[in-house]
Amino acid sequence: MYMFDSLKINVSQVVHETIDGETILLNLETGNYYSMDQMGVVIWQLLENEICVNDLIEALKNRFPDQDSEISASIPDFIAELIQEDLLIIHERPTACNDSRQSGWNPLDTLEKIEYSVYCPPVLNKYTDMQDLLQLDPIHEVKVDTGWPTAKPDNLENKTAN
16 A cells, blocks of 8 residues: 555646647646656546556556566656646545446556557656746636636735725
């Protein structure tokens, strides 16, 4: 069991999209953006469904039985990097970890669709060259629960005082 077994995407800070086999992620708080392809995309799709890390590793080992040790070594490192970059957050789940199969979603269905015959460790590419521009963008006033745009409280007070 891994100490960060129950994870979810940090939706309050992260937007992401998968296009043509590449997932692009943007951390709205830091202004960093990221890309991943191949196995990183597959793992991200599994994490979108809040799969437990143990279930993720077991599913990959079942799909790529010859790469058992490489999967065991690379996945925890990749997950730790996603957590360190605030792309994933650790959360407590009220039910058991392998409840994904009970909800009708099976991680093996996702893995059966991939074309790779050999496991390739996932890589997270980090880009910091647009931090200043991304942090200046008014998207930072967007709140997940209220939508766009939401003025900050101090801006509202200044406008009503005038």
